[in-house]
Amino acid sequence: MGMQAAGWSQTLSDARAVGLGAYAPLANDSRDFSINPAGLAGVRDWETAFSTYMTPTGDDVGFVFHGLILAKRIGDFAAAFQYSPGTSIRFVVPPTLVIGQSANPSSNDQTIEYAEPFTLGLSYRLNDQLVLALAGRNRRETVEDTRYEIVLGDTVAIPVIYQTTSEARYWNIDAALAWKPSQAVSLSLVGRNVIASLGNDLPASIDSLRLNTDAIGELGIAVRPGRRVALAAAVTSDLTGGSGVEWTPGLGLAFRGGLYFDDDAAPFVNAVAVGAGWSYEFVEVGVSYLRFLDQTGRRGSAGGDSFDPSGISMIDFNPYSSDRIAISVKAMFGQIRESLARIEGVKVTSAVFPASAATLAYKPIGTAWIRNVSDRPIQAKATFFVERYMDEPTETLPVALQPGQAVEVPLTALFNEQIRRVSQQSLRDATVAVIATPAGQQDDTFQTRVLIQGKNAWDGDVLSLRYFATPDDPAVIKYTRDVLVQSRDSLADVSRALEQFAKARLLIDTFAGGLTYVADPKQTADHVQYPAETLSLRSGDCDDMTVCFASLLTSIGISVAFVDVIPPGRPEGGHIYLLFDTGVEPRFGSSVAENSKRYVVRSTREGKETVWIPLETTVIADGFREAWDRGAQEYYEDVEVGLGLLKGWVRIVDVY
Amino acid sequence: MKRSRNILSILTLAFFAGCQQPSDVVLTPDEGGQSGVEVVPVVVPDTGAFSAWSDSTAILPLEQSVLGGSFLLNRVTHDTGTGRVRFALAQVFFADSVVSFGGRKVGFSGRDLGGIVFDGGLMLRHPHVIRFGTGVGADTALVKGIAYTSNATQTYAPNRSYSWVVDPAGMRLVTVSVRTPDDLVVHAPLGGARVPRGRDLELLWTGANGRMDIVISTYDPARRKSRPILTLNPPANVGRVVLPARLMSGLPAASRFYVFTFILSNRTESISMPQYPARVFARAADVYNSYVEVR
Helix, strand or coil, X not given: CCCCCCCCCCCCCCHHHHHHCCCHHHCCCCCCCCCCHHHHHHCCCEEEEEXXXXXXXXXXXXXXXXXXXXXXXXXXXXXXXXXXXXXEEEEEECCCEEXXXXXXXXXCCEEEEEEEEXXXXXXXXXXXXXXXXXXXXXXXEEEEEEEEEEEECCCEEEXXXXXXXXXXXXXXXEEEEEEEEECCEEEEEEEEEEEEEEEECCCHHHHHHCCCCCCEEEEEEEEEEECCEEEEEEEECCCEEEEEEEEEEECCEEEEEEEEEECCCCCCEEEEEEEEEEEECCEEEEEEEEEECCCCCCCCEEECCCCCHHHCCCCCCCCCCCCEEEEEEEEEECCCCCCCEEEEEEEECCCECHHHHHHHHCCCCEEEEEEECCCCCEEEEEEEEECCCCCCCEECCCEEECCCCEEEEEECCCCCHHXXXXXXXXXXXXXXXXXXXXXXXXXXXXXXXXXXXXXXEECCCHHHHHHHCCCCCHHHHHHHHHHHHHCHHHHHCCCHHHHHHHHHHHHHHHHHCCCEECCCCCXXXXXXXXXXXXXXXXXXXXXXXXXXXXXHHHHCCCCEEEEEECCCCCHHHCEEEEEEECCCCHHHHHHCCCCHHHCEEEECCCCCEEEEEEECHHHHHHXXXXXXXXXXXXXXXXXXXXXXXXXXXXXXXXXX | CHHHHHHHHHHHHHHHHCCCCCCEEEEECCCCCXXXXXXXXXXXXXXXXXXXXXXXXXXXXXXXXXXXXXXXXXXXXXXXXXXXXXXXXXXXXXXXXXXXXXXXXXXXXXXXXXXXXXXXXXXXXXXXXXXXXXXXXXXXXXXXXXXXXXXXXXXXXXXXXXXXXXXXXXXXXXXXXXXXCCCCEEEECCCCCEECCCCCEEEEXXXXXXXXXXXEEEEECCCCEEEEEEEEECCCCCCEEEECHHHHXXXXXXXXXXXXXXXXXXXXXXXXXXXXXXXXXXXXXXXXXXXXXXX
C-alpha cells in the first residue's frame, strides 16, 4: 500500500468538505469546523449540521451516522460543539492461534478502536479580515487484547486465556488563523496538535498503538476568479494536501470537485472527489463521493504486519479510509440571512433643535459609512430612527455598491410633533440601520446617540430662527384678529395702498405697549420663545420679539424677513431685526416715508418690488415709530454704509 | 418555510434511523504469514515418571505413552548460540510390556525383534534404558528390554528414502521405508537469541517436503533438562509463524530459557507388523533445537 503520511488534516464528515478536497481556506460555517475552526466566524446565529456516509466498497452498505454539530455566534465570537460517533475506526486482529482445550473469550485476538467523539471549537473575529480560532478534539484509543498465560501443571501446560482492555483519552488542540485580504482571496493557516495529548495515554506496553499526534501545519488559499467560482488548495508541512473547485451557478446549487494528494503515496494524487449541494432558505444539503485511486487496504482488510498507527494522524482520513458517499445537512436558525452590507461607522454631526427639526428631513443629521460585505453588487440604503420622536425610520436614497466598496451616506430624519414638546435638552439613543437589496432585509444596525435640544433652543442660525415663527398658532391668529377687529374703524380710513403698512403699525403699536426686554436664560444654545409664549409673557429678547412680530405680521399676510447682522470681527455683537413688506410700490414710497433711507426696496417672492420697513424690535416697546427709526438707521449703516450684504456679514432671510 | 422544515425533519429521521457502526478493518497477516496455527498444550502422562522427552527422538511424552512400534530417522541440530551440534540417529523401538515402579507406570519394555538392517547396515541392538524424569527416584534408570540404534550422521541426506528390514516374528521379512524431508534451515530464532516477552516472535525457517511441528519447551540449563509445554501445528508449512506478544508474555515467568524445536518430518503410518497388534509408524525428521532466552 502506498502508505500515506500522517499529516493530512482533512476529515470526511461534511459533504462540502469531502467534495472540495481542500476545505480549510473555504470554511465559512460550522460544518467540519475541526478542519479549520476559523470557519466558525461564518456562523450567523444558530447553526446545526448533520452528516452521514456510506461505504460503497464495503460489505455493509449502510449509512453511518457521522456527526452532529451545534454552533452559535455571540458577537465576534462563535462556538461549536460536535458529537461525532462516526469519527471512528476499529481495527480487528483475528485470532492467529487456535488454542486447544481453552475457551477463547473473544472472537478476536485484538481490537483497536480510535475515535474522536467530541470536538469543541471557538473562533474570534479580530476584524473584517482576520479570524483566530481554537479547536479541541477529544480522542479515545481503546485496545481490547486477548492475553494468554501458560500455567505449568504437573502433567500439562495449561493456557489460560483472558481479556484486557486499555483506554487512552486525551485532547489535541488545534489553532487556526483565517485571513481574508479581499473578497477574492482568503487564506487559512491551521496548526494541528499545537498542544497534543492532554490526558492519559495507553500503557507503555502497547504505546506503539498510539496514533500520531505530531504537530502539523497546513496552509490553504482560496481564490474567487469570478462571482460563481472558487478555487482552493491546501498543503501541510508533511507535503500532503488537496485542491478543489466550487461552482455555484445559482438557484442555490453548487457543484464541487477535489483532488487529494500525498507526496509519499503512489500515485501522487491518491483520491478524487465530486460533490453537489443545494441550499434553500435556511437549509443546505450536500452529497459527495470520494474515491481512492489505490484501494489497497481500503476495503475493510489490510495487512496486519504493516499496520502502523503512527502513520495515522486523522481518524477519518488515513491509509485505511474507504471510499465513501457523504451526505450532510446544514440548518441555520435565528438571524440567518447573509449580511450584504455592514455599517462601519456613524457620525452624528448635528444636534436636533425641535424648532428646526423639520429641516433634518433634507439636511443631514449625520453620516454613516456603509460597506458591501457580500460578493455581489448591491443597492443599499441607510435608515435613521429615534424612538418616540420619529414615527418611522427615515431612509436615505439607495446607493449602488460594488463588492467590498464602502461609501459615506448622509442620514436624514423626519421627526414627529413630539419633538416640539421636548422641554429640556436630552440625549437619546438613535438606531442606524442598513438595508441592502436584493435581499431587502436589515443587514446591520448601529446604535448611536443624538442630542435633542429643548424646544426653545436655537442653533444661532438665522435660517433656523424662522422656524420659531408660528403664524398659524391659534394664539397668534386670535391676537391679530382681535386687534384688527377692534381697530376696524380706524383702518377703514386708510388708503388701500397703505393698508398693509397701517395694519402692521397697528399690530405693533398695540402689542408693544407693556413689552419688556429680557435677556436669554443662561443655556448652551440660544433660547427663543415661541410667539404664543411671548404674547403670554409680554417679554423677551430681540430674537423672541423678532420672531413674535414676524409671526403676528405673517399671520395677516404680511411678508417678513429677518436681518441677521454679524459685525466683522465681533461675532458676539450679532443682532437680528425685522423687515416687513408694506406692499407699496417703490414709486409710491414717498407715501410711506419722504426719506427713502427709511425704507428698503425689495423684491417679493413673486418678483414684484415693494417697499419694506426695517424695525428694531428691541425698542419696540417705545412704539412703532421709534422701532422704525432705529431699524432704518441700523439698516442704513449695516447695508448701505458698511456694505454688509455685499460683504456677507448681513443676511436677509425671508420668513415666508 | 413549512416545506423546508419537512425536508429537515425527513432527513433528520433518516440520519438517526439508518445509522450503523463504521465497518471494521481486519488486519490480516501479510502474505507469507500464518494464521490458524493450532497451539496444543503438551500433556505429560500422569505416571509419576515418563520416558524423558528426547530432543533427539522428537516424540512427545503423550505420544510416548501410547507408543507402539516406531522406526525413526532423525537428524538433530542443537543450536545453543555458543555452539551447534548436529547428528543423525536411526532408532527402532517396539513397546512390549508396561514397566511399573512403586505401583506406577513408568514406561515400556522394548521388544527384541532380532536383527534389524537400516540403510544396508545392521543396527546396534542394546538394552532399553528408562530414566525417571520427575518425582521420587528421578535419577533412577531401569533397563527393560531391547532398543535399536544406528548412527546415521554420515549417511543422512535430505530427500532420500531410507529403509529398515526386520523380521519381528521370525516368519517373514518386513521392509519399512520413509523419505527424509528437505534440509531444515531455521532462520529465527537462532540459538542464543534473546527474545522479548512483550513482542511478537517471528519463527522463520526454510525446508519443504514435510510437515512442520514446533515444540516450545522450558529448559533448565543447570540440569540440561527440557519440558515441552506447547506444540504449534501450522496448517501448512509456509516457513513462517508469528507467536503474538500476548502468547510470548504468557509463557511461564519462572523459566527464562526455552527450546524451540522445529520438526520437519515425513511419516509412514499404518505399518503392519506380524504378531504386533499395536500401532507402528516410521518417521524421518529433520529436527532443529534453538535454545533461546525469553526476557
